[in-house]
Amino acid sequence: MSGQNPIFIPGPTNMPDRIRKAMDVQTTDHRSPDFVDFLAPLFADLKTVFKTRTGEIITFPASGTGGWEAAVTNTLSPGDKVLTSRFGLFSHKWIDLCRRHKLDVDVIEREWGEGAPVDLLGAALAADTEHRIKAVLVTHNETATGVKSDVAAVRRAMDAARHPAMLYVDCVSSLASMDFCMDEWGVDLAVSGSQKGFMLSTGMAIIAVSQKALRAARDATCPRAFLDFHMMRDANQVGGYPYTPPLQIMMGLRESVNMLLEEGVDNVFARHHRMASGVRAAIQAWGLELAAKRPELESDTVSAIYVPEGFNSNELTNHIYNRYGVSFGVGLGEMDGKAFRIGHLGSITEVMILGGLSAVEMGMADLGYPVKPGSGVRAAQEYYRSTN
Numbered sequence: 001m002s003g004q005n006p007i008f009i010p011g012p013t014n015m016p017d018r019i020r021k022a023m024d025v026q027t028t029d030h031r032s033p034d035f036v037d038f039l040a041p042l043f044a045d046l047k048t049v050f051k052t053r054t055g056e057i058i059t060f061p062a063s064g065t066g067g068w069e070a071a072v073t074n075t076l077s078p079g080d081k082v083l084t085s086r087f088g089l090f091s092h093k094w095i096d097l098c099r100r101h102k103l104d105v106d107v108i109e110r111e112w113g114e115g116a117p118v119d120l121l122g123a124a125l126a127a128d129t130e131h132r133i134k135a136v137l138v139t140h141n142e143t144a145t146g147v148k149s150d151v152a153a154v155r156r157a158m159d160a161a162r163h164p165a166m167l168y169v170d171c172v173s174s175l176a177s178m179d180f181c182m183d184e185w186g187v188d189l190a191v192s193g194s195q196k197g198f199m200l201s202t203g204m205a206i207i208a209v210s211q212k213a214l215r216a217a218r219d220a221t222c223p224r225a226f227l228d229f230h231m232m233r234d235a236n237q238v239g240g241y242p243y244t245p246p247l248q249i250m251m252g253l254r255e256s257v258n259m260l261l262e263e264g265v266d267n268v269f270a271r272h273h274r275m276a277s278g279v280r281a282a283i284q285a286w287g288l289e290l291a292a293k294r295p296e297l298e299s300d301t302v303s304a305i306y307v308p309e310g311f312n313s314n315e316l317t318n319h320i321y322n323r324y325g326v327s328f329g330v331g332l333g334e335m336d337g338k339a340f341r342i343g344h345l346g347s348i349t350e351v352m353i354l355g356g357l358s359a360v361e362m363g364m365a366d367l368g369y370p371v372k373p374g375s376g377v378r379a380a381q382e383y384y385r386s387t388n
Contacts, residue, residue, distance in 0.1 A: 005324075005325050005326050005355075006326075006348075006352045006355070006356065007326070007327045007343070008326065008327060008328045008329070008342050008343050008344070008356045009327050009328065009329045009341070009343045010143050010173055010196065010301060010302035010329050010341060010343035010345065011143070011172075011173060011193075011195045011196035011343065011345070011346075012195040012196070012200075012201055012202055013195065013196055013197075013199055013343065013345055013346030013347065013348075014199065014346055014347045014348065014352075015199055015200065015201065015347065016199055016259070016347045018255060018259065019199055019200060019252045019255045019256055019259070020252075022251050022252050022254065022255035023248045023249065023251050023252040023255075024248075025247075025248060025251055027247065028247060030240070030241055030244065030245050030247060031240060033239075035239060035240065036238070036239025036240070037239075038250075038254070039236060039239050039240075040239065042250070042253065042254050042257065043056075043057040043236070045257045045258075045261060046206065046208075046257060047208070048261065048265065049175065049176055049180075049257065049260060049265060050175070050180060050182045050190055050208040051179075051180060051181045051182055051183060051184065051265075052182035052183045052208055052210075053183060054183060054210065054211060055182055055183070055187075055190075055208040055209055055210050055211075056208070056209050056211075056214065056233070057206070057207070057208055057209075058070070058207045058208075058209055058229055058232050058233060058236070059204055059205065059206050059207070059232075059250075060204070060205045060207075060226070060227055060232065061203060061204065061205075061245065061246045061249075062193075062203075062204070062205040062227070063193055063195070063202050063203070063205060064170070064172035064191060064192060064193035064195075064205060065093070065097070065205075066205040066227065067172075067191035067192065067193060067205030067206065067207050068093075068094055068097055068170065068191055069097060069101075069224075069227055070191075070205065070207060070224070070227035070229065071168055071189040071191050071207060071213075072097060072098055072101055072103070072168075072222065073101060073220070073222035073223065073224040073227060074213075074217045074220055074222070074224060074227070074228065074229040074230075075135070075166065075188075075189065075213050075216040075217050075220050076101075076103060076134060076135060076216075076220050076222055077219075077220050077221040077222055078101065078102035078103065078221065078222060079102065079103070079104060080103050080104065080134045080135075081103070081104040081105075081106060081132045081133050081134060082098055082103055082104070082105055082106070082133065082134060082135045082136070082137055083106045083108075083121060083124055083125065083133045083135070083136045083137070083165070084098075084105065084106070084107060084108070084136065084137035084138070085107065085108040085109070085110050085116050085117055085120070085121065085138075086107050086108075086109055086110065087110035087111065087112055087113075087114050087115065087116070087139075087142060087145070087147065088112055088139065088142035088143070088144040088145045088147065088332075088333070089142075089143075089144035089332045089333040090139055090142055090143050090144055090170065090172075091137075091139040091142060091170075092333065094137055094139065094170060095107055095137075098137070101222050106124065106133070108120050108121065108124065111293075112144070112145050112291065112333075112334050112335065113145055113147060113291045113292055113293045113297075114147065114293055114297070115142070115147050115148065115149035115150065115297050116138050116139070116149035116150070116151075116154055118150060118153045118154055118156075118157050119157070121136060121154060121157055121158075122157030122158070122160060122161055125157065125158055125161035125163040125165065126160075126161040126163075128161075128163065131163060131164055131165070133163065133165045134165055134166065135165055135166045135167070135168050135188075136154065136158060136165050136166070136167050136168065137168045137169075137170075138151055138154050138167065138168070138169050138170070139169075139170040140169050140170060140171045140174045140178075140180070141170075141171065141172075141173045141174035141178065141299050141301060141302075142299075143172070143173040143301075143302055143341075144304065144332040144333055144335065144341075145291040145292065145304050145335070146290060146291055146292050146298065146299040146302045146303045146304035146341065147291065147292045147293075147297045147298075147299060147304075148174065148178065148297060148298070148299045148300070149297075151167075151169055151180075151185050151187065152181070152184070152185045154167065155167055155185050155186040155187070158186075159186070166188035166189065166210075166212060166213055166216065167185075167186060167187050167188050167189075168187075168188060168189040168191070169185075169187050169189070169190050169191070170191055171190050171191065171192050172191060172192050172193050172196060173196050173197075173299075173301050173302060173345070174197070174299075174301060175190070175192040175196075175197050175198075175206075176192075176196070176197025176198050176256075176260055176265075176268065177196065177197035177268065177269070177272045177300065177301045177345045177346065178269055178272060178299075178300050178301060179266075179269045182208055182210075187208075187210070188209070188210040188212050188213040189207065189208070189209055189210070189213050190207065190208040191205070191206075191207050192205075192206045192207070193205055193206060194206065194249060194252075194253060194256075196301070196345060196346060197268075197301070197345055197346055198253060198256045198257075198260075198346075199256050199259075199346040199347045200249060200252045200253060200256055201249065201252075203246050203249045204246065204249050204250070204253060206253075209229065214229070214233075217229045217230060218230075226243075228242075269300075272300045272301060272344070272345060272348075273300045274384075274387055275300075275344045275348050275349075275350070275353055276298070276299070276300040276301070276303065276344050277383060277387075278350065278353055278380040278383045278384050279303050279342055279344050279353060279357070279380065280298065280303065281376075281379040281380050281382070281383040282357045282375075282376030282377065282379050282380040283303065283305055283376065284379065285375040285376045285378070285379035286361075286364075286371045286375060286376045287370075287371065288305050288306060288307070288308070288371075289305070289306045290303060290304065290305060290306075291304035291305070291306065291335065291339055292304070300344075300345075301343065301344065301345035302329065302341055302342065302343050302344065302345065303341065303342045303344065304329075304331070304335065304339050304340075304341045305339055305340055305341070305342065306335075306338055306339045307338065307339065307340065307369070308369065308370060311367070311369060312337045313330065313331050313335075313337055313338055313339050313340040314330055314331070314336070314337050315367065316340055316360075316363055316364065316367060316369075317329075317330050317340050319363050319366060319367060320359050320360065320362075320363035323362075323363065323366065324359045324362060324363065326355075326356060326359040328340050328341065328342060328343075328356075328360070329341030329342070329343055342356065342360070350380075350384040353380060353384075354377055354380055354381065354384075357376050357377050357380055358377050360376070361373050361374065361375075361376055361377060
C-alpha cells in the first residue's frame with residue numbers, strides 16, 4: 001500500500017506539500033534578529049483569520065487542549081464560577097478541565113446533536129444578579145457530533161442580560177474553515193490549534209485574547225508557568241519566546257496563513273461549505289442520519305453519521321481502514337459504535353471527497369449495509385457539478 005490516500009478524520013488534517021516543504025528547514029537561532037522579523041508579521045496575519053483588530057495573538061507549543069488550559073488558568077481563579085453547556089465530548093472535556101482547576105462549573109445539559117442553548121444560557125445570566133459568573137464557555141464546533149453553535153447569539157444573550165462575564169470560545173475545529181468573527185461577536189478568548197483548519201501537524205495552540213481578558217490575567221490566581229500569558233507576551237513583544245519554540249511548525253504556520261490569505265478567508269469558508277454540502281447530499285442519498293438535529297446546526301468541517309440499527313460503526317471504520325487504507329473518524333463518547341465521522345476540512349477538494357465517499361460505500365457494501373453502492377457518490381457528484 002502506498003500510503004498516499006487522504007485521511008477523512010476531523011484532525012489532524014491533510015497537509016499540503018507546500019506546507020510540508022516550508023517545514024523542511026534546518027534548525028535556526030530563535031534568538032536571532034531574523035526571528036524578530038518573522039514573528040510580528042505572522043501574528044498580525046493571524047488576527048485576520050480570527051477577524052480581530054483589538055485582540056492579541058498568543059501561541060504555545062501545545063495542542064488545542066493546552067490552549068484551553070492557558071485560557072482558563074490565565075484569566076480565572078480557583079472558586080470562580082463559569083457557565084457552560086455539555087452537548088458532546090469536547091464540551092465535556094472543557095468542563096472537566098475547569099473542575100480540575102477548582103472552578104465552580106454551572107453545566108446546562110443538552111442532548112448530543114444539539115448546540116449551545118442560547119435561551120437557557122441567557123436565563124442563567126439574567127438570574128445571576130450578583131454577577132458571580134465570570135465566564136461563559138462555548139464550543140463553536142462540537143467535533144464529536146458535527147454540530148456548530150451560534151456564538152453571536154450567545155453574545156447577544158449576554159448583552160441582553162447586561163452581564164459582564166467574559167466569553168470563551170473553543171474554535172479548534174472551526175477556525176480557518178468556518179467564519180469566525182472575534183470582534184463582531186464580542187469573544188474574549190478564542191482557542192484554536194494548528195492541526196485542523198491550519199493544515200499542520202499538532203503542536204501549536206493558537207489563542208486570540210481580548211484586552212478585557214488580558215486585564216483579567218493580571219489578577220487571576222490559577223497556577224501557571226509554561227502557559228503564562230504575560231511571560232509569553234513580554235517575550236513576543238521583543239521578538240522572542242520565553243523558551244525554545246517549535247520552529248518548524250511555526251514555519252509551516254507562516255505558509256499556512258499565506259495560503260489562507262491568498263485564497264481569501266471568506267473564499268475558504270465558502271469552499272468548506274460547498275465541500276460539506278456535497279457530503280451531506282451523499283448522506284441523504286444513503287438514507288442515513290446526521291447527528292446534528294437541524295440543518296442550521298450542521299458543521300462545515302465534520303459530519304457525524306449514525307449507522308443503521310444492528311450495525312457497529314467501529315467495525316465499519318476498521319474495515320475501511322484495513323481493506324482500503326482510508327481513515328475516518330470513529331464515534332466518540334455516547335456515539336461510540338453508533339456513528340462514524342467524515343472530516344471535510346483543511347486541504348480538501350471535490351475529487352478527494354468523492355474518493356472518500358466511494359471508500360465508505362465499498363465498506364458498507366462489504367458489510368451488508370442497506371445502502372445502494374454509488375448512490376451517495378452520484379449525489380455528491382451532481383451537487384459539485386451544479387455548483388462552483
